[in-house]
Each structure stands twice: as C-alpha cells, then as structure tokens.
Amino acid sequence: xxxxxxxxxxxxxxxxxxxxxxxxxxxxxxxxxxxxxxxxxxxxxxxxxxxxxxxxxxxxxxxxxxxxxxxxxxxxxxxxxxxxxxxxxxxxxxxxxxxxxxxxxxxxxxxxxxxxxxxxxxxxxxxxxxxxxxxxxxxxxxxxxxxxxxxxxxxxxxxxxxxxxxxxxxxxxxxxxxxxxxxxxxxxxxxxxxxxxxxxxxxxxxxxxxxxxxxxxxxxxxxxxxxxxxxxxxxxxxxxxxxxxxxxxxxxxxxxxxxxxxxxxxxxxxxxxxxxxxxxxxxxxxxxxxxxxxxxxxxxxxxxxxxxxxxxxxxxxxxxxxxxxxxxxxxxxxxxxxxxxxxxxx
Amino acid sequence: xxxxxxxxxxxxxxxxxxxxxxxxxxxxxxxxxxxxxxxxxxxxxxxxxxxxxxxxxxxxxxxxxxxxxxxxxxxxxxxxxxxxxxxxxxxxxxxxxxxxxxxxxxxxxxxxxxxxxxxxxxxxxxxxxxxxxxxxxxxxxxxxxxxxxxxxxxxxxxxxxxxxxxxxxxxxxxxxxxxxxxxxxxxxxxxxxxxxxxxxxxxxxxxxxxxxxxxxxxxxxxxxxxxxxxxxxxxxxxxxxxxxxxxxxxxxxxxxxxxxxxxxxxxxxxxxxxxxxxxxxxxxxxxxxxxxxxxxxxxxxxxxxxxxxxxxxxxxxxxxxxxxxxxxxxxxxxxxxxxxxxxxxx
DNA sequence: CTGAAAGCGCTAACAA
DNA sequence: TTGTTAGCGCTTTCAG
Numbered sequence: 001x002x003x004x005x006x007x008x009x010x011x012x013x014x015x016x017x018x019x020x021x022x023x024x025x026x027x028x029x030x031x032x033x034x035x036x037x038x039x040x041x042x043x044x045x046x047x048x049x050x051x052x053x054x055x056x057x058x059x060x061x062x063x064x065x066x067x068x069x070x071x072x073x074x075x076x077x078x079x080x081x082x083x084x085x086x087x088x089x090x091x092x093x094x095x096x097x098x099x100x101x102x103x104x105x106x107x108x109x110x111x112x113x114x115x116x117x118x119x120x121x122x123x124x125x126x127x128x129x130x131x132x133x134x135x136x137x138x139x140x141x142x143x144x145x146x147x148x149x150x151x152x153x154x155x156x157x158x159x160x161x162x163x164x165x166x167x168x169x170x171x172x173x174x175x176x177x178x179x180x181x182x183x184x185x186x187x188x189x190x191x192x193x194x195x196x197x198x199x200x201x202x203x204x205x206x207x208x209x210x211x212x213x214x215x216x217x218x219x220x221x222x223x224x225x226x227x228x229x230x231x232x233x234x235x236x237x238x239x240x241x242x243x244x245x246x247x248x249x250x251x252x253x254x255x256x257x258x259x260x261x262x263x264x265x266x267x268x269x270x271x272x273x274x275x276x277x278x279x280x281x282x283x284x285x286x287x288x289x290x291x292x293x294x295x296x297x298x299x300x301x302x303x304x305x306x307x308x309x310x311x312x313x314x315x316x317x318x319x320x321x322x323x324x325x326x327x328x329x330x331x332x333x334x335x336x337x338x339x340x341x342x343x344x345x346x
Numbered sequence: 347x348x349x350x351x352x353x354x355x356x357x358x359x360x361x362x363x364x365x366x367x368x369x370x371x372x373x374x375x376x377x378x379x380x381x382x383x384x385x386x387x388x389x390x391x392x393x394x395x396x397x398x399x400x401x402x403x404x405x406x407x408x409x410x411x412x413x414x415x416x417x418x419x420x421x422x423x424x425x426x427x428x429x430x431x432x433x434x435x436x437x438x439x440x441x442x443x444x445x446x447x448x449x450x451x452x453x454x455x456x457x458x459x460x461x462x463x464x465x466x467x468x469x470x471x472x473x474x475x476x477x478x479x480x481x482x483x484x485x486x487x488x489x490x491x492x493x494x495x496x497x498x499x500x501x502x503x504x505x506x507x508x509x510x511x512x513x514x515x516x517x518x519x520x521x522x523x524x525x526x527x528x529x530x531x532x533x534x535x536x537x538x539x540x541x542x543x544x545x546x547x548x549x550x551x552x553x554x555x556x557x558x559x560x561x562x563x564x565x566x567x568x569x570x571x572x573x574x575x576x577x578x579x580x581x582x583x584x585x586x587x588x589x590x591x592x593x594x595x596x597x598x599x600x601x602x603x604x605x606x607x608x609x610x611x612x613x614x615x616x617x618x619x620x621x622x623x624x625x626x627x628x629x630x631x632x633x634x635x636x637x638x639x640x641x642x643x644x645x646x647x648x649x650x651x652x653x654x655x656x657x658x659x660x661x662x663x664x665x666x667x668x669x670x671x672x673x674x675x676x677x678x679x680x681x682x683x684x685x686x687x688x689x690x691x692x
Numbered sequence: 693c694t695g696a697a698a699g700c701g702c703t704a705a706c707a708a
Numbered sequence: 709t710t711g712t713t714a715g716c717g718c719t720t721t722c723a724g
Contacts, residue, residue, distance in 0.1 A: 006487055008701055019711045024703060034709060049483055054463045055404050056701035059716045064401060066444075071430075079426035084417075088447050096464060098412075099445050101434050117400045118442060137395055141352055224631060258633050282628055285570060287604050354717055365695045370719060380693055402717035405700045 007048035015044035027052045058119065067308065068115035069099045070108065072128035073149070077250065077280040078297050082148075085298060086124060089305040095121070102128060109134045116141060122312045124148055124304055129155065144311030144319075148304045151193065151321060158311060158319040160304040162295050164194040167326045168201025171275055171293065174328050175212075175244050176205070178335045180273050182215045184234060184242035186256075188222035188249055195219075195248050202246065215242045227255025228263070235264050243272055244334075250276035250283045250292055257290060257333060274333040289332030296324050353394035361390035373398045404465065413654065414461035415445045416454065418474035419495070423596065423626040424643050428494075431644060432470060435651040441467070448474060455480045462487060468658045470494055470650055475501065490657030490665075494650045497539065497667060504657060504665040506650040508641050510540040513672045514547025517621055517639065520674050521558075521590050522551070524681045526619050528561045530580060530588035532602075534568035534595055541565075541594050548592065561588045573601025574609070581610050589618055590680075596622035596629045596638055603636060603679060620679040635678030642670050 009023040016023070018037055025031035026041040044050070058064040067090050073079065087097045098118060102111045108128045115123055120143065127149045130138070135155050138145050145157045152159030175183065183206065187195045199217070206212045221230045227247065235241060247253040253276030260266035260274075268274055269291075276283055276292035283290040303322050310317055330336075355369040362369070364383055371377035372387040390396070404410040413436050415429075422428065433443045444464060448457045454474045461469055466489065473495045476484070481501050484491050491503045498505030521529065529552065533541045545563070552558050567576045573593065581587060593599040599622030606612035606620070614620055615637075622629055622638035629636035649668055656663055676682075 051463045053701050055401055055465045058401050059405055060703040074426050074430040080420050084420040084447055087445050096444050098442050099433050101430055117397045119401045399717050406719045
C-alpha cells in the first residue's frame with residue numbers, strides 16, 4: 001500500500017467494495033448512484049486522499065475543459081486586470097486557463113499550435129492575430145478562437161474589439177468643439193491596427209474642417225520618459241508647434257504633460273491640449289488630471305469569455321465580431337467647451 | 347475520412363504504412379527511428395494535420411508538464427510583470443502554466459486541490475499560503491509547491507520571499523541617518539506578514555534610539571486617494587504630526603505626497619519625509635521622485651521557477667526558503683544625508 | 693530499427 | 709442502481 005503512487009478509482013473501488021465504474025459515478029454530478037454507495041466511496045476516497053484524475057477524464061471525454069490564453073501585450077496598462085477577469089470568468093464556468101506569452105506572429109502561431117496539442121477546448125488571444133494557416137487548423141479541429149482587442153472579421157474568427165474609428169472621431173470632434181486647431185498625433189506602435197484606424201478617423205474628421213489641421217504625426221514614442229523628451233523636441237520648432245497633442249497611451253501623455261509643466265512652462269490646457277488613451281489610474285490623479293479615452297475593458301472581457309464558451313458548447317454557432325465604443329473623459333488637459341450655444345457637451 | 351475527429355497516431359501510422367508505435371517514436375526526441383520512417387511519418391502527419399495529443403501522453407507518462415500558478419494578489423504593482431516572467435521562464439523549460447485566481451485561504455485550498463486533479467507537476471503560489479492540510483496532500487502526492495512572496499518555512503514548503511526585517515531595518519536607519527525623529531507608519535493590510543515583520547523591525551530599531559519615536563501606526567490605508575485623504579487627517583492634529591511617513595505601498599505614498607504638495611503645502615522632504623515600497627514606475631517620475639524600497643522581483647521569480655523545476659525533476663530535494671534583500675532608493679522625498687562625517691551614504 | 697501488446701485512469705454504453 | 713467491457717491516444721517494454 002505504501003507505493004509512491006496516487007490512489008486511483010480502482011483503489012477506492014477496492015476499499016469501498018464496489019466497482020470502479022461506481023466510483024466514477026460518485027464523482028460525476030448527476031450520475032445515478034445510491035446514497036449508500038456514495039457514502040462508502042466518499043469515506044474510502046477520503047482515507048486514500050483520492051482525487052479524480054482529470055487528465056484521464058479528458059482523454060476519455062475528449063474535452064479538456066482547458067482554455068488557452070495567449071497574451072501578447074503585457075505592457076497594456078490593464079494587463080493584470082484583464083488577466084484576472086478572464087481567468088475568473090472562465091473559472092466561473094469551470095474551465096481552467098493555460099496562459100502563454102507570445103510576441104510576434106511567428107510565436108503566436110507556435111503557441112497556438114501547442115495549445116492544440118494540449119487539447120484546449122478554446123482559445124482567447126489578447127492583442128494579436130493568428131495567421132490564416134493556424135486559423136484553418138483551429139477550424140478543422142473545431143476549436144473556437146476569440147480575439148480580444150483585435151478585429152478578426154477577415155480571419156473568420158470571433159473577436160471583441162474597440163471601435164477605433166469611433167475613438168478617432170470622438171477625439172477629433174472634442175478637440176474641434178474646444179477650438180483647438182493644430183493637432184499633433186503621437187503613437188507607440190505604427191503597425192497597431194487600432195492606432196491606424198483611429199488616426200485615419202482623426203485625419204478624415206480634421207479634413208472636413210478647413211480651419212483645423214494635422215501639424216505632425218510621430219510614431220515610436222512610448223512611455224513616460226519618451227513623452228517627456230518628445231515634447232521638448234516638438235517645442236523646439238516654433239513654427240510647427242501644435243495646440244493639441246493626441247497620444248495613444250496615457251503614460252506617454254503624462255510624460256508630455258510633465259514636460260510641459262516642469263521643463264517648458266507650457267500652459268495646459270490653454271496653450272496646449274493633451275489627450276491620452278486608456279484612462280489609467282494615474283490619469284485621474286488630481287495633480288495630473290489627464291483628459292483621456294476610456295475603454296470598456298470589463299464588458300469586453302465578459303463578452304469575449306461568453307463568446308468563447310458559446311462557441312465551445314455549440315460548435316455550430318458562427319464567429320461574430322463585437323465592437324465596443326470608447327468614452328471621452330474630459331479632465332484638466334483640455335479646455336472646457338467655450339461655445340455653449342450649440343449645447344453640445346461631448 | 348471526413349469524420350469530425352482529429353487525426354491520431356493510428357491514422358498517421360496507417361497512412362505512412364508503419365506501426366502506431368513508430369509514429370510515437372517519430373515525435374519523441376531522441377527515440378531510435380530510421381530517417382526513412384521519420385520522413386514518411388512527417389509527410390503523413392502534415393497531410394492529416396496531426397498534432398500529438400499531450401493529454402494522452404500525460405496519462406501514459408504520468409507527467410503533465412503542467413504547472414499551477416495560484417495568484418492571490420492582483421493589485422500588486424508588478425502583477426503583470428510577475429506573471430509574464432513566471433510563464434515565460436516556465437515555458438522556457440517546456441512547462442505550461444495554469445493560472446488561477448484565489449482570494450482567502452479557503453479558496454486557496456480549493457484551487458490547490460483542483461490543481462492536483464489536473465495532475466500538475468508543481469505549483470507556484472504567489473502571495474498566499476496553503477493550509478497544513480493541503481500541504482500534506484501535496485507532500486503525499488509528491489508535487490512540489492513554491493511560495494513566492496511569502497515565507498513557507500513553517501509549512502515545510504519551498505519559498506522565495508523578501509527579507510521584511512531587512513527592509514524595516516533599512517528604512518529605519520536611513521531615516522535615522524537623515525535626522526528624522528517622529529515616524530508614522532501606514533499600511534494597507536494589517537495581516538500581511540511582510541508588513542508585520544517590517545513594522546517590527548522598524549519599531550525595534552527606533553527603540554534603540556531615544557531621540558526617535560513612532561508617533562502613530564495606521565492600517566487599512568490603500569491606494570492613491572486613500573493616502574491623500576489620510577495625510578489630511580494626520581495633519582489636522584498638530585501635536586502628533588510626524589516628520590516622516592513610512593508607507594507600505596508606493597501608490598499610497600504618492601497620494602500622501604500629492605496631498606502634501608497640493609492641499610496642505612507641506613514641504614517634502616524638509617518638513618516631512620515620505621518613503622514608499624515597491625518602486626513602481628511612477629515613483630521615478632521627475633515630478634514625483636519618491637524615495638522607496640526596491641524589491642528584486644526578477645531574481646525572485648527566477649529563483650522560484652528554478653526551485654520548482656528542481657523539485658519536480660528530483661523529488662528527493664528538500665524544501666528550501668530563500669530570502670532576498672531589498673534596496674533603499676534615495677530620491678526626492680527624503681533629505682540628503684546631512685552628516686557627512688560618517689561617510690555612510692545608505 | 694520496428695511491431696505487438698499491455699497499460700495510464702477514466703467514461704460510457706450495455707446488461708443485469 | 710450496479711458491474712462488465714471496451715475504448716480515449718499515447719508510451720513503453722519486449723521480441724524480432
């Protein structure tokens with residue numbers, strides 16, 4: 001008996017004087033089994049420290065209750081919250097989550113293929129997109145994928161993302177309403193789809209207004225320090241000074257703000273408006289008070305999880321793409337609307 | 347052939363004209379197999395989109411290459427980094443990570459038990475401790491646990507934590523060297539072992555210096571806003587105003603700092619010193635410049651992962667507890683040392 | 693180097 | 709309600 005081996009249902013069955021199948025039933029909710037048998041089995045199981053082997057169950061049921069979570073953006077300001085909410089929501093539905101980090105599309109595919117080997121029932125991909133090839137493999141294996149923070153329409157996979165065009169329109173019109181005229185656009189990753197779409201929307205809205213224009217566009221600026229440095233560069237050239245800066249990250253925006261206040265003595269929001277993206281906690285701090293765009297992450301996570309579970313439980317449902325609207329948060333780095341006659345407060 | 351079933355090694359074997367065992371060998375690094383057979387098998391596998399079923403392999407090998415990661419503190423300022431580093435380090439060694447959230451010891455045990463059912467090869471517990479009962483179950487099952495950010499000596503499990511007493515001593519002596527005399531201690535969770543140990547160390551160091559004393563101790567203060575409010579309360583009572591505040595979270599410390607500067611007009615660091623804990627990025631921001639304690643998270647993660655893997659691969663190694671030293675980061679919220687005759691700069 | 697066969701621990705008909 | 713039996717897809721002797 002002292003074998004260094006975990007007890008299995010066989011052992012429990014022997015001790016309880018029942019068949020192995022009955023033990024299995026005792027651990028299957030809703031299985032038909034007598035109270036007497038269950039009692040005996042529970043006692044035996046407790047004595048042996050028996051825990052059902054879910055790996056074996058998975059093999060037999062051809063369902064692992066494992067969900068792969070591919071995380072491609074750890075610097076996202078809400079990364080921890082997202083992870084927490086995703087895992088908790090999935091746990092709620094009795095799934096376990098395998099997380100994996102991936103950067104670059106090559107790696108993304110590798111990770112996804114590994115997930116398949118682990119027989120995951122479904123996958124959530126955060127901030128990345130699989131190649132068409134691996135998408136096809138998933139389709140063939142009937143394993144649903146949900147893209148979070150990325151649009152997957154073209155891949156025929158479900159996705160939950162934010163309406164980047166909407167963000168762009170919103171920013172542009174808020175700035176317009178506040179009488180800013182010379183915009184500078186600053187972003188970190190020029191390849192990010194959301195940045196591209198948002199930029200496009202801003203540009204097109206601006207184009208409709210002759211007195212407004214885009215002064216400059218700069219990519220590759222990421223983080224507080226980088227923002228602080230960038231504003232100094234920008235300010236060096238008086239002829240191309242903007243009167244509003246739109247920044248695709250709150251952190252960078254806060255760096256710009258700090259540069260304005262501490263090094264350059266630029267008056268915000270009178271002389272210069274700053275708009276961030278993400279609404280990180282620091283943006284709300286009294287001494288920062290950054291106007292920014294808030295993204296409804298919590299709802300997006302719920303939707304992604306629900307979409308995935310639906311897809312797992314009913315393989316016949318078709319992929320769907322959901323877009324969420326962002327919200328402009330007016331704080332201290334943009335002027336209060338000066339033209340009350342329109343009644344608009346956006 | 348159009349069955350909605352994933353191809354298995356049997357299918358591949360049939361197509362390649364070899365036995366199923368040979369297919370298994372083809373996917374086992376270092377197995378003895380001819381090039382010819384391997385070629386044929388690879389071709390067949392590619393055609394069928396075959397991926398080895400790791401669940402089945404696990405059952406057979408009695409090793410899942412799954413590691414459970416129990417995460418109990420998502421508000422930790424480095425939560426995302428920690429998760430990323432842990433999963434990447436484990437991936438490096440070919441393990442997959444199942445993450446689970448847990449709050450409260452009841453839940454902790456439940457999650458750990460679930461992990462056992464999933465046949466994890468080992469578990470990392472971040473910021474929580476299992477009960478003795480579940481520890482025993484793990485010991486019996488020969489599944490190693492490593493506690494991260496928590497000392498596990500008493501439980502006879504491995505652990506990697508920070509030397510809280512060392513932190514306390516360090517803070518107390520830095521403050522002493524800077525001639526602060528009236529300390530206030532502020533923390534979020536009064537039950538946190540690290541807070542308790544650190545506080546104890548501060549108190550005992552202070553006790554050795556007659557001209558220094560603890561003015562007040564306050565728990566339950568957590569976060570930027572709470573810090574901002576708390577400093578107002580503190581300042582209301584002139585007779586118990588401290589000249590130094592030690593805060594077990596950078597965020598709270600930054601709130602206090604903001605309160606001092608914006609609402610109260612308190613001069614930091616002349617009139618009041620503020621020391622945080624954690625060295626979050628915002629603490630280094632020029633406009634904040636918070637003196638704080640830096641914890642070597644990266645090394646701790648590596649150590650935890652290595653300890654776990656060692657424990658998995660050689661079950662005979664005994665649990666060990668590692669303690670890491672924190673580092674005092676002198677920035678703008680504590681005075682520059684005024685007494686150069688000693689030559690000490692810590 | 694390769695194949696046959698016996699598991700790994702569980703679930704799921706099918707009988708009883 | 710219970711037991712018997714046949715898998716789930718893989719690894720691992722053991723012969724050949």
